[in-house]
Amino acid sequence: MKGLNLLKYTLPGEQPINLILSEKERGKLFLGNLDCLINQQILETNNINCILSICTEEKIIVGPKYQQIYLDIHDNMNSQISKVFERSYLFIENALKSQQNVLIHCAAGISRSATLVLAYLMKTYQYTLEQALRFLKQKRPYVRPNPGFLLQLLDYENMLHGCITSILGPELTPFDIQRDPQYKPQPKVELRKSLPLKQVSGPSPVARVERKTHTEKLTRVSQSISTFQPKAFKS
Template sequence: MDEGNKLQFPSLPVSKEDLLDWAYPMRREMQEILPGLFLGPYSAAMKSKLPDLERQGITHIVCVRQNIEANFIKPNFPHTFRYLVLDIADNPVENIIRYFPTTKEFIDNCLATGGKVLVHGNAGISRSAALVIAYLMETFGMKYRRCGCNPLTLCCVHTRDAFSHVQERRFCINPNVGFVHQLQEYEAIYLAKLTIKMMSPMQLGRSFSLQAGMTGSRKRSLEEDEDFGAMQVTAAQMS
């Protein structure tokens, strides 16, 4: 890629709240991961929590659940907040990557209008945490985790990572192993997507010419990756 087309990302903002010493009861509360972006459990969005949500200035909520949870994890305030409801199972074989673009668009639209958004599942540990981590990765160009080197030696440019940033604010997060693998894969997917957006028509033409010269198996592999990263998700949005 030409130097002028080098991907650039905004700096990671610091939330207004200072990092607090983690205590077990905090699992049942929501924490601010970025200014305006909160992560927590369903208990932070229950009907009894409306005063807390309004005090925090919440305007949007991402509600993560699967069908069997719909009776007890639900949008409780459809006339007060804008909802994005996602049907995701906390299962290592669940394809959570397909929900990342929809979630990012919802969060971006919220923050761009001065709103604040809460992302919650049941416990706020696996599914919702994975969605927030993916949002940080794509928005700020972060890796899921640092490489294994000692960051104090400055031998690695990746001195910040999305998982650590979220865990510092909500210590109990623990995406399941399948979600972890997909978050690791997502770095290449979102970088490729952003790179294509920045390329000029001439650069795209050269890229397609190179792809046309690939062996059939390699070309099919790339096409499958693109299809996997571009899968659309149907999510209920209520206003």
């Protein structure tokens, strides 16, 4: 972006902001980092009206011109980000329905804010976590929710669909998310390249048979999250 200086939170080769959703007769959804608030030219250029800040590094209040909410969540794997899924969903959905442009940001636009956008995609379009990640990485390739957030999103998938079918390979996350050895995922569902997104189907009725098994599995995983040691996939 020309004319933008002092991008403190944007690494070389990255962008401070990316357009995620732009649907007819609705507002636009953007995902970005804290530079969007430090350099408000970014907000003006993208005609952003509403801001969801999920950030603890710097608290920047942009003023009465914008509708802004602040969620105080740290980017560590023990943070219970799922407790704000519903609040963030309502904020995003109400703004988009009112044809307002929305920015979701954290410090880097990689983990916390990406997790909230993933949860929004999963609930709005009946995506699995895998489908939501594939779509989001097309828009902002460097998104990388931490392992604790991924486990909470898998739990959310189970809550929304009654089972888990996602396969999180190294092309989607650098973390090896440990699973129950007896867990047998359903065949991979590829994200359709041609939108609209709302045509993506949910899980089949057969997949819902495993509800109890997956619920018990995620309960065990959630209980051990404090001692979970992520490891990178082997190249």
